[in-house]
Amino acid sequence: MSTLIANGTVVTADLTYKADVLIEDGQIIAIGHGLKGDEVLDATGCYVMPGGIDPHTHLEMPFMGTYSADDFDSGTRAALAGGTTMVVDFALPAPGQGLLDALKMWDNKSTRAHCDYSFHMAVTWWGEQVFDEMQAVTERGINTFKHFMAYKGALMVNDDELFASFRRCADLGAIPMVHAENGDVVAELSARLLAEGNTGPEAHAYSRPPQVEGEATNRAIMIADMAGVPLYVVHTSCEDSHEAIRRARMAGKRVWGEPLIQHLTLDEGEYFNADWDHAARRVMSPPFRDKRHQDSLWAGLSSGSLSVVATDHCAFTTAQKRFGVGNFTQIPNGTGGLEDRLPMLWTAGVNTGRITMNEFVAVTSTNIAKILNIYPKKGAVLVGADADLVVWDPAAEKTITAARQQSAIDYNVFEGKRVKGLPRFTLSRGHVAVTEGRMSSVEGHGKFVARPPMGPVSKALSAWKDLTAPRPVQRSGIPASGV
Ligand code: URP
Ligand code: ZN
Ligand code: ZN
Ligand code: ZN
Secondary structure (H helix, E strand, O other): OEEEEEOOEEEOOOOEEEOEEEEEOOEEEEEEOOOOOOEEEEOOOOEEEEOEEEEEEOOOOEEOOEEOOOOHHHHHHHHHHOOEEEEEEEEOOOOOOOHHHHHHHHHHHHHHOOOEEEEEEEOOOOOHHHHHHHHHHHHOOOOEEEEEOOOOOOOEOOHHHHHHHHHHHHHHOOEEEEEOOOHHHHHHHHHHHHHOOOOOOHHHHHOOOHHHHHHHHHHHHHHHHHHOOOEEEOOOOOHHHHHHHHHHHHOOOOEEEOOEHHHHHOOHHHHHOOOHHHHHOOOOOOOOOOHHHHHHHHHHHHHOOOOOOEOOEOOOOHHHHHHHOOOHHHOOOOEOOOOOHHHHHHHHHHOOOOOOHHHHHHHHHHHHHHHOOOOOOOOOOOOOOEOOEEEEEEEEEEEOOHHHOOOOOOOOOOOOOEEEEEEEEEEEOOEEEEEOOEEOOOOOOOOEOOOOOOOHHHHHHHHHHHHOOOOOOOOOOOOOOOO
C-alpha cells in the first residue's frame, strides 16, 4: 500500500519546490510529478516538510520528588498533533545508579511511543562504572551525554567530573550536552531569597539571573575545548549565554545552542502574575527572560549562531506545582510545549518575517538530525529517508487551549495564543497519525532510532585535535644534567 502526498510544495532546509511525494513501507520512494499512489493525501496550498524533531523532552521523568506528568503515550501524541515526528528523551540515572540500568527503565517506558524516539544519557555522577558503561551506551546507539551544572545536591556535576566525562566523550566520538547554570550560585541566591521572605514563584526567576547561565555556558565551552570535544548547550535562554556561544563559534569552536520555544515567546512578566498557580506553572530552569534576551535569541536563529529550537517538555500538573507553596525551590521545574512548538515558531517566526520557511525547517528538524548523526534518515525530504513528514497548512488557524490538547496536564503555558500555520497531516514513518487535528496515531508504533558515534563534526574535530596535540620536541643534543 503506497501513499501519495499530492499537489503540495516541498520545503526543506535549503529548497522550496512543487512536487508530489510517494511513500511505501515507511520511506519516501519517489519525489516528482505524475506519480500514482494507493492512498492520496491532498496537500493543495500546503508545504510538505520533514516532521519536527524535538531533541529535548523529559517524559515520565522522576524529578524533584515526583514524575513529569506526560509519558511516552501522551507526550508523543502531543508531538504528532503539533507536527513533531521524533523526540529525544533524557535517560536519567539516579546518582549512584548505573547507566545501563537507567537505560532499561527508559526502554520499558518508551514501548508506548506513538512516534520514533531516541535517548540522550545523563551523567549525574562520576566513577569507574560510569566511565566503563559510557562505551556500552554508545554502542547501543546513544551518542550524546548530558551534564547538569545546576541542581546542586541532586543532579549537578562539578568541573573535574565535567572534564573527565567530556574527555571520555571525545574518545568515544560522542557529544556532551550541558544544562548550563552555576548551581553553586543558584543555591546561595535561593537560600538568601528564602531567608528574606521571598518564597513565591517570582523568586525562582530572581534566583537564576542571566549571569549564572552566561558564566556556566562559557565555562562549559572552555572545558569542552580543552577536552577536544564539540558541545551542545541545551535551553539557551539569554544574551549572556548566547554571547558565549556566538564568540566560541566565531573562534572556530564546535558549539551549538538550543533556544526553547517558551523562551522565544514568553517573558519574565509571567512570574509577576497575581495568581500563584499562573506563575508557578511557568517555573522552569532557566526562567523566562525579558524582551532584550528574546530579541537576542531570535537574532541567533536568523544569523545561525543558534541552531535548534526545542521544548524541554517536562510537564507537571497544577497539583504537582503546588508542592512549592510557601517555598519556591520546591516547585517542580518544567513546562510543556511539544504540541505547540511548530505552530508557535511558525506564527512568531515565519509569519513575522523573522525567519524563512527554510530556516524554520533547519531549526526544527534538519540541523538537529545532522548534529545527532541521523541525517538524512530523519530531517530530510529525500528518496530513502523515513517518511516522517508534516503537511503544513499555512492558512489554518486555532487558539491554543488546554481543553483540546493531547498533553495530560490541566493547563497550557501558551493558553489563548492565536496561531496561524498548523499540520494538515502528520505522518510517522508513512503512517497518517494526524488529520486536521484528528488523531489516528498508534501506541507502540514508535521505534528507537540508534545514533552512531563519530558524526562528521566529531570526526573533523578529533582529527584536528590529534594534529595539534602537544608533542615532545625532538632535540639532537640533550645537555647532561648539571649537578
Ligand atoms: O526546568 C526544567 N528545565 N526542567 C526540566 C529539567 C531540565 O533542567 O532540563
Ligand atoms: Zn535543563
Ligand atoms: Zn531539560
Ligand atoms: Zn497506517
